[in-house]
Amino acid sequence: MEQKNERRVSSTVREANELIEASYRFSVWEDRIFLLTLSQIQAEDDDFKIYKIYVKDLAREYGLATKSVYENVREAVSSLQRKTISIPFRFDEGQGKLTTSFFTSFGELDQSDFSHVLVELHPKLKPYLLQLKERFTQYNISFLVRMQSHYSKRIYKLLKQYHPLSKRRISIQQLKQILQIEPEEYKRYFDFKRRVILKAQEDLAEYTDLKFEFEEERKGRKVQAILFTIDTNEKNEIKIGPAPKSKKSKKLQAAPSQGKLSAEAQKLFEQVEHWGLSQQDFEKYLKQKTQEEFQTCIDLTLQNEKVKNRVAYLVSLLKKENLKAVKKLDDPSKPPVLKNSFHEEFKKLEKDHQAQVSQCRAHFYQLAQAEIQRQLQDGPSIERFISQFRAQNSWMPLNLQAFRQEFAESRMFQGRVYNLFRLVLPKLPALEQKRELKIKTMEKEFWALVRKIRNA
Numbered sequence: 016m017e018q019k020n021e022r023r024v025s026s027t028v029r030e031a032n033e034l035i036e037a038s039y040r041f042s043v044w045e046d047r048i049f050l051l052t053l054s055q056i057q058a059e060d061d062d063f064k065i066y067k068i069y070v071k072d073l074a075r076e077y078g079l080a081t082k083s084v085y086e087n088v089r090e091a092v093s094s095l096q097r098k099t100i101s102i103p104f105r106f107d108e109g110q111g112k113l114t115t116s117f118f119t120s121f122g123e124l125d126q127s128d129f130s131h132v133l134v135e136l137h138p139k140l141k142p143y144l145l146q147l148k149e150r151f152t153q154y155n156i157s158f159l160v161r162m163q164s165h166y167s168k169r170i171y172k173l174l175k176q177y178h179p180l181s182k183r184r185i186s187i188q189q190l191k192q193i194l195q196i197e198p199e200e201y202k203r204y205f206d207f208k209r210r211v212i213l214k215a216q217e218d219l220a221e222y223t224d225l226k227f228e229f230e231e232e233r234k235g236r237k238v239q240a241i242l243f244t245i246d247t248n249e250k251n252e253i254k255i256g257p258a259p260k261s262k263k264s265k266k267l268q269a270a271p272s273q274g275k276l277s278a279e280a281q282k283l284f285e286q287v288e289h290w291g292l293s294q295q296d297f298e299k300y301l302k303q304k305t306q307e308e309f310q311t312c313i314d315l316t317l318q319n320e321k322v323k324n325r326v327a328y329l330v331s332l333l334k335k336e337n338l339k340a341v342k343k344l345d346d347p348s349k350p351p352v353l354k355n356s357f358h359e360e361f362k363k364l365e366k367d368h369q370a371q372v373s374q375c376r377a378h379f380y381q382l383a384q385a386e387i388q389r390q391l392q393d394g395p396s397i398e399r400f401i402s403q404f405r406a407q408n409s410w411m412p413l414n415l416q417a418f419r420q421e422f423a424e425s426r427m428f429q430g431r432v433y434n435l436f437r438l439v440l441p442k443l444p445a446l447e448q449k450r451e452l453k454i455k456t457m458e459k460e461f462w463a464l465v466r467k468i469r470n471a
Contacts (some may be wrong), residue, residue, distance in 0.1 A: 040195035043090035167218035
């Protein structure tokens with residue numbers, strides 16, 4: 016770990032796409048501290064440094080008194096030492112999650128000096144922030160500092176990841192997982208839409224270089240996913256954004272032609288439309304590939320069970336000049352390549368599988384809640400719990416009676432308590448591990464069923 020820090024601050028930040036899609040949740044001040052830390056990482060850095068968070072910078076930015084800002088910074092940095100982030104990763108045997116903290120240490124100054132604090136990022140974050148050459152998202156931090164909502168900032172990054180592609184589809188379940196919204200929070204979709212989606216739409220249009228519209232995908236009356244239509248926000252891009260768009264990016268943002276497709280092209284488009292690929296982008300890539308090559312890319316996307324964002328993976332294949340380099344023979348140990356005649360049946364199987372995974376997650380959440388309820392019966396343990404965490408969490412009640420009352424009445428409070436109990440109850444991470452193993456088994460069974468139907 017390098018000790019020297021020249022305090023070079025960049026307006027541009029790069030994050031690996033895995034970090035963009037990681038599961039974590041920040042308070043207002045945690046957001047500000049983490050963002051300011053990332054702004055001190057330079058593209059050429061090959062190791063983390065000990066970074067200085069200057070209080071006067073934050074005080075000037077937000078119009079606050081230096082001493083009060085110092086206290087907020089100190090508490091936020093201390094909290095980021097304990098708070099964890101779950102980052103998705105893939106390996107030969109499957110996929111998993113890396114769980115780590117954000118900071119390993121921080122240094123406090125003497126109380127007479129409120130100039131700065133020192134922070135040190137966790138080494139496990141290096142692959143996601145240093146020497147990024149591919150699969151990363153770049154954004155200007157000036158857009159994020161203007162927003163108060165943590166959810167709006169995360170949604171901005173998720174959409175920036177796909178820009179200049181015009182579409183991104185995210186299931187409600189995945190979005191809540193990324194934003195670390197517990198199942199009992201925003202139980203009504205109306206509340207989730209108002210507090211998260213519509214708030215983000217308003218914030219992005221007001222403060223950032225992106226804007227979006229969205230469509231709700233329903234199964235019956237229940238909203239299952241959001242299809243975001245992403246566009247450049249011209250007023251903010253010109254006023255405070257990064258460099259002006261190139262001619263190429265303008266071409267990508269041109270109005271969609273929405274022309275009538277041929278019968279053969281329509282069959283191809285129907286296979287990828289529900290993934291979130293717009294007709295505009297479909298027509299653009301179809302001009303670059305033959306229909307046979309396009310179908311091969313679709314088949315390869317379906318064949319790879321590790322793919323989470325099918326549109327992004329499909330586009331990466333369509334951009335390759337030599338598909339033979341990535342095309343593999345049908346291997347019984349791999350998910351099958353489905354032909355067009357199986358497409359509709361595959362979609363039905365996939366929806367059923369997703370419903371089973373949702374039920375599995377709900378079951379393990381109930382087990383976790385039952386474990387917490389057992390702990391709540393032990394008064395001395397809860398008193399110690401309150402004493403341990405209240406200094407860094409101002410929302411924590413002062414006494415046991417108030418704690419139990421709040422836990423019984425507030426679903427949001429239950430979610431916050433769950434996140435803290437994960438740090439002190441080994442059974443909760445163990446339940447999460449069992450849940451992920453169960454889901455992995457369900458994935459294998461799903462693809463085995465698909466193979467059976469294909470070979471019938």
